[in-house]
Amino acid sequence: EAGVAQSPRYKIIEKRQSVAFWCNPISGHATLYWYQQILGQGPKLLIQFQNNGVVDDSQLPKDRFSAERLKGVDSTLKIQPAKLEDSAVYLCASGGRYQLKTQYFGPGTRLLVL
């Protein structure tokens, strides 16, 4: 079974630029999560999708972050405009219908904002 795929793996941008990350979850997984992991900290949930609907986006900075999962499969997370404090690893995770209590993570996208 293929794991969660993410791209790009690394991205360096200047502040005020925009950036987008892509995630393809494990086949058949209805739930998709985006996490932000700042260096030295645990992951923090940004947004959770169930199929193509948003379940929780309470910690998503909506003035600059947006995410979509149009067809209930893959997803994109966008930052516009980026700030220095957005430098972090952005992790995507997915969970199946009968795996509500566990999540499987992708390798992450490392973002550096200069």
Added chain:
Amino acid sequence: GQQLNQSPQSMFIQEGEDVSMNCTSSSIFNTWLWYKQDPGEGPVLLIALYKAGELTSNGRLTAQFGITRKDSFLNISASIPSDVGIYFCAGRLIQGAQKLVFGQGTRLTINP
């Protein structure tokens, strides 16, 4: 927001030693998960706990779901070099949106 206090923050041990780490919170959880994260990779699930008092093993790893549902611990026996990494606890709150809340991580370093 909700917070998990994970300790210790870092550990430096000799190969072959046993390791113990724990997570505590003021909130009640219905699930505890333990993950390991290697450099440049996402967290990988080690053990999942679903019931208060549950004790579960995965090879040399043993984890327990605290009776109060506010804590959990992870033990690693007879550590080996590949155990090096960062270990995270994560809890799913019993109320609210049921999102996972992560601890700050325990960085394990092993001297051969």
